[in-house]
Amino acid sequence: FDGLYEQPGTFEDLHDFLRSLQINDVNAGGMFLPDHPIVLLPDRTARWEHTVGAFNAIVRAKYSNITMARPQ
Known part of the structure; x- marks a missing residue:
């Protein structure tokens, strides 16, 4: 994540974090x-x-506008 957010440690943490912001x-x-x-x-x-x-x-x-960019 860009910004001041703590990086999620697991995919479940990522899911929970994104749901909390939606x-x-x-x-x-x-x-x-x-x-x-x-x-x-x-x-x-x-x-x-x-x-x-x-x-x-x-x-x-439940996000629907996802783009996968080329690896950097």
Whole structure:
């Protein structure tokens, strides 16, 4: 995450963090709509299964505008 956010330690932590920020039926005080753009940017050393795990956590958090960028 860019900014002052603590990095999630697990994919479940990532899911929970993203859900906590989303405006939805149970969280009217969130910051982001479900279609807020999320760019997944793995570094060149990231394992494919970790990138897919992060993508799946984002999808499970019910975000719908996800882009997977080329590794940096």
